Amino acid sequence: MKRVMLIVxxxxxxxxxxxxxxxxxxxxxxxxxxxxxxxxxxxxxxxASRTDSGVHSLGNVAVFDTGARMPADKISYALNQRLPADIxxxxxxxxxxxxxxxxxxxxxxxxxxxLNRRFPMPTLRRDTYFYYRPLDVEKMRRGARYLVGEHxxxxxxxxxxxxxxxxxxxYDCQVLCDCxxxxxxxxxxxxxxxxxxxxxxxxxxxGTLIQVGIGELAPEDxxxxxxxxxxxxxxxxxxxxxxTMMGIAFEEDPALPGMGFQDGMIVAAAxxxxx
Amino acid sequence: MKRVMLIVxxxxxxxxxxxxxxxxxxxxxxxxxxxxxxxxxxxxxxxASRTDSGVHSLGNVAVFDTGARMPADKISYALNQRLPADIxxxxxxxxxxxxxxxxxxxxxxxxxxxLNRRFPMPTLRRDTYFYYRPLDVEKMRRGARYLVGEHxxxxxxxxxxxxxxxxxxxYDCQVLCDCxxxxxxxxxxxxxxxxxxxxxxxxxxxGTLIQVGIGELAPEDxxxxxxxxxxxxxxxxxxxxxxTMMGIAFEEDPALPGMGFQDGMIVAAAxxxxx
Numbered sequence: 001m002k003r004v005m006l007i008v009x010x011x012x013x014x015x016x017x018x019x020x021x022x023x024x025x026x027x028x029x030x031x032x033x034x035x036x037x038x039x040x041x042x043x044x045x046x047x048a049s050r051t052d053s054g055v056h057s058l059g060n061v062a063v064f065d066t067g068a069r070m071p072a073d074k075i076s077y078a079l080n081q082r083l084p085a086d087i088x089x090x091x092x093x094x095x096x097x098x099x100x101x102x103x104x105x106x107x108x109x110x111x112x113x114x115l116n117r118r119f120p121m122p123t124l125r126r127d128t129y130f131y132y133r134p135l136d137v138e139k140m141r142r143g144a145r146y147l148v149g150e151h152x153x154x155x156x157x158x159x160x161x162x163x164x165x166x167x168x169x170x171y172d173c174q175v176l177c178d179c180x181x182x183x184x185x186x187x188x189x190x191x192x193x194x195x196x197x198x199x200x201x202x203x204x205x206x207g208t209l210i211q212v213g214i215g216e217l218a219p220e221d222x223x224x225x226x227x228x229x230x231x232x233x234x235x236x237x238x239x240x241x242x243x244t245m246m247g248i249a250f251e252e253d254p255a256l257p258g259m260g261f262q263d264g265m266i267v268a269a270a271x272x273x274x275x
Numbered sequence: 276m277k278r279v280m281l282i283v284x285x286x287x288x289x290x291x292x293x294x295x296x297x298x299x300x301x302x303x304x305x306x307x308x309x310x311x312x313x314x315x316x317x318x319x320x321x322x323a324s325r326t327d328s329g330v331h332s333l334g335n336v337a338v339f340d341t342g343a344r345m346p347a348d349k350i351s352y353a354l355n356q357r358l359p360a361d362i363x364x365x366x367x368x369x370x371x372x373x374x375x376x377x378x379x380x381x382x383x384x385x386x387x388x389x390l391n392r393r394f395p396m397p398t399l400r401r402d403t404y405f406y407y408r409p410l411d412v413e414k415m416r417r418g419a420r421y422l423v424g425e426h427x428x429x430x431x432x433x434x435x436x437x438x439x440x441x442x443x444x445x446y447d448c449q450v451l452c453d454c455x456x457x458x459x460x461x462x463x464x465x466x467x468x469x470x471x472x473x474x475x476x477x478x479x480x481x482g483t484l485i486q487v488g489i490g491e492l493a494p495e496d497x498x499x500x501x502x503x504x505x506x507x508x509x510x511x512x513x514x515x516x517x518x519t520m521m522g523i524a525f526e527e528d529p530a531l532p533g534m535g536f537q538d539g540m541i542v543a544a545a546x547x548x549x550x
Contacts, residue, residue, distance in 0.1 A: 009394075056397075056398055059458060085400055086400070089394070090393075090394050091394075119351070121284055122360065123331055123401075126398075127398050182333065183334060183521075184365070246458075
């Protein structure tokens with residue numbers, strides 16, 4: 001038996017999120033079926049980030065155990081032949097038998113992308129949130145700074161969350177503005193990195209920073225909202241389609257040959273075993 | 276009667292190109308139907324660029340004549356309510372009654388986008404051409420320089436073209452490289468601006484510059500290929516999905532309030548009438 005790690009990219013549009021649910025098509029269920037068919041045994045993956053319905057990912061991480069003889073690094077190529085075009089495994093490798101992608105300490109990066117212009121743009125309609133009221137990006141940046149650090153993010157957590165603790169550490173929260181992506185408008189990206197995120201946390205942060213961007217809230221209100229520890233103090237939950245999970249870096253051994261950091265994006269560098 | 280100009284963005288994936296063809300769904304046919312239903316009269320648009328099946332656009336231009344009383348600048352909003360999500364009118368305005376988007380001198384900009392990495396990325400699968408062999412972008416840049424200027428582009432023209440002259444003026448041809456768009460790879464964009472393009476010209480240029488990028492051709496070969504005036508001298512026609520028509524600037528009156536130039540992208544600035 002060996003434990004294999006997959007780095008999985010997907011467009012979430014067609015899926016009811018990551019996690020297996022009876023009677024629904026999820027990224028996890030499609031992976032389990034394709035892996036089971038490929039390896040000739042029942043495979044059940046463990047995912048790092050159980051993304052919501054409609055959320056995308058450039059580099060989610062999943063592990064599974066198999067007795068099959070196929071070399072771990074060859075599984076990606078064979079598996080992609082059996083996956084639909086909206087799920088593509090970016091890499092497969094063997095990892096330590098006790099490596100668990102949710103229990104191992106990690107740094108995750110998400111991006112929330114807002115298309116801020118007068119009209120929607122068809123080529124961006126699946127992975128950006130179209131918002132036509134002009135956003136003051138500088139105010140959003142000032143608001144975002146209050147989120148950096150270790151805080152109780154209870155105000156930015158869905159009331160349906162079952163998390164025991166709502167304290168998380170946000171390492172960075174940038175608001176980027178790209179005026180070259182589309183004519184007459186811009187792509188405003190909230191890029192946030194932390195040691196973990198609560199249920200709907202990034203989408204509630206995005207919805208609240210949009211309120212700051214249109215002047216409904218002041219940048220300083222972010223501080224007050226954090227202190228209130230009450231979901232009703234924050235803004236609305238921004239739609240799922242704007243959210244992309246960019247990647248995960250595991251803290252155990254970031255020096256090992258993984259996909260590494262690249263231009264601000266973090267992709268899985270896990271405890272790879274050389275056997 | 277008045278003549279109305281539309282700036283039209285679309286994702287071409289679902290369409291058999293721009294131009295009306297019997298029994299096929301095209302961008303033009305969808306526009307004609309939606310406009311006719313909206314305005315209560317039979318409308319037939321004239322398009323600036325008759326893009327191929329699968330090609331996208333951020334700003335193609337169409338004009339039509341109507342006797343309807345709806346103000347020209349309001350048509351965009353009403354029309355978008357009747358259009359599918361993959362076609363969005365970006366602007367509508369009244370133009371001079373004799374303005375013709377193919378007869379008026381114009382500058383067009385196209386981008387051919389290549390996703391150059393080991394694996395496809397699902398979120399980019401519809402509007403980039405996935406190409407896994409590593410591209411030498413510097414060589415592609417040197418090759419692209421030979422295309423700038425007035426040349427006979429017969430070697431870069433489909434043999435099915437009916438153009439009388441194959442001489443065109445390419446004002447600029449840049450090869451851009453974005454390493455931040457995706458982990459472990461880059462988005463290589465060929466951005467080309469000119470006074471007009473022959474049938475498949477940008478896709479043949481892209482296919483030939485890819486040959487330069489992998490070393491099958493030398494940058495200097497671009498000069499020889501131009502001189503041969505023979506389609507067989509150039510590389511293959513790159514797939515349609517990588518091509519996006521970025522916009523058009525009309526030469527008649529670029530100073531008039533149009534969508535203008537923005538960060539290297541050109542969008543329609545036409546002979547707008549203030550009535």
